[in-house]
Amino acid sequence: MDDHFGEEVAATYDEASAEMFAPDAVDPAVDLLAELAGDGRALEFGIGTGRLALPLARRGVPVHGIDLSSAMVARLRAKPGGDAIDVTIGDFATARAPGAYTLAYLVFNTIGNLTTQDAQVECFENAARHLRPGGCFVIEVGVPELRRLPPGQTIVPFRVGETNWAYDRYDCAAQSMSSNYVTVEDGRGEFRTFPFRYVWPSELDLMARIAGMELRHRWSSWTREPFAHESEKHVSVWRKPG
Incomplete structure (x- = not known):
């Protein structure tokens, strides 16, 4: 782990x-x-x-x-x-x-x-x-929350702002997902990802x-x-x- x-x-x-x-x-x-x-x-x-x-x-x-x-x-x-x-x-x-x-x-x-x-x-x-x-x-x-995924889509956004975005990415074949966060501050971007198994x-x-x-x-x-x-x-x- x-x-x-x-x-x-x-x-x-x-x-x-x-x-x-x-x-x-x-x-x-x-x-x-x-x-x-x-x-x-x-x-x-x-x-x-x-x-x-x-x-x-x-x-x-x-x-x-x-x-x-x-x-x-x-x-x-x-x-x-x-x-x-x-x-x-x-x-x-x-x-x-x-x-x-x-x-x-x-x-x-x-x-x-x-x-x-x-x-x-x-x-x-x-x-x-x-x-x-x-x-x-x-x-x-x-x-x-797989019912939120339309056919062909693997990403579900759950936070949308002017300087920050967050979304879950699913891989149904592997029964895995990740929560991903993008933040822009003072013109600089930062990306974090956290893996999970649903x-x-x-x-x-x-x-x-x-x-x-x-x-x-x-x-x-x-x-x-x-x-x-x-x-x-x-x-x-x-x-x-x-």
């Missing part, structure tokens, strides 16, 4: 994703995660700058994180309470954290940062290794079965609306048998 979240990205990550740090985005997620963690410990794959880990810890849930990016973790450490959260630096598909957990979770499409099916399967197996019997693994991820809900369920877990819930949001035909994302909960 390559680290695409180095110092340059980490420096502006919170500001660039400001809507995801708003209370209406954070609070419902933390409510559900705290409920699933119960009186146990939580493990966040891709803890980043602590968007969910910090408020979850303030609820009294001990949180440990795994993240490949030292730059992102440094931003977590600089926040109030961040130095109290232990983090293992490594690939969350394979890295081991100490102890056992009642909850492991992976949010905000981060499962797609693992760009091969094998790595995504390893992620489920790694979650199962860390979970106590009866523990849960939670993933929040978007539904692939994944279907049924495929995730099969990965969970390979890891010995079973689907317990699938909602379209953290507030538990039903997952339906037009849902743009899902929050899924798999359980390790007790």
Whole structure:
């Protein structure tokens, strides 16, 4: 797994994703995660700058994180309470954290940062290794937006401005995509690309079965609306048998 979240990205990550740090985005997620963690410990794959880990810890849930990016973790450490959260630096598909957990979770499409099916399967197996019997693994991820692609088109723009553009590029044969950002500032252009592997809900369920877990819930949001035909994302909960 390559680290695409180095110092340059980490420096502006919170500001660039400001809507995801708003209370209406954070609070419902933390409510559900705290409920699933119960009186146990939580493990966040891709803890980043602590968007969910910090408020979850303030609820009294001990949180440990795994993240490949030292730059992102440094931003977590600089926040109030961040130095109290232990983090293992490594690939969350394979890295081991100490102890056992009642909850492991992976949010905000981060499962797609693992760009091969094998790595995504390893992620489920790694979650199962860390979970106590009866523990849960939670993933929040978007539904692939392939219906937006007309025949012959591989690019879907999602941001268009006077000095910045952003678009997703799909390769349906490889089940891969990339999010691409073009910015022009002071007459100079900058291009960034982030590769992903998109994944279907049924495929995730099969990965969970390979890891010995079973689907317990699938909602379209953290507030538990039903997952339906037009849902743009899902929050899924798999359980390790007790």
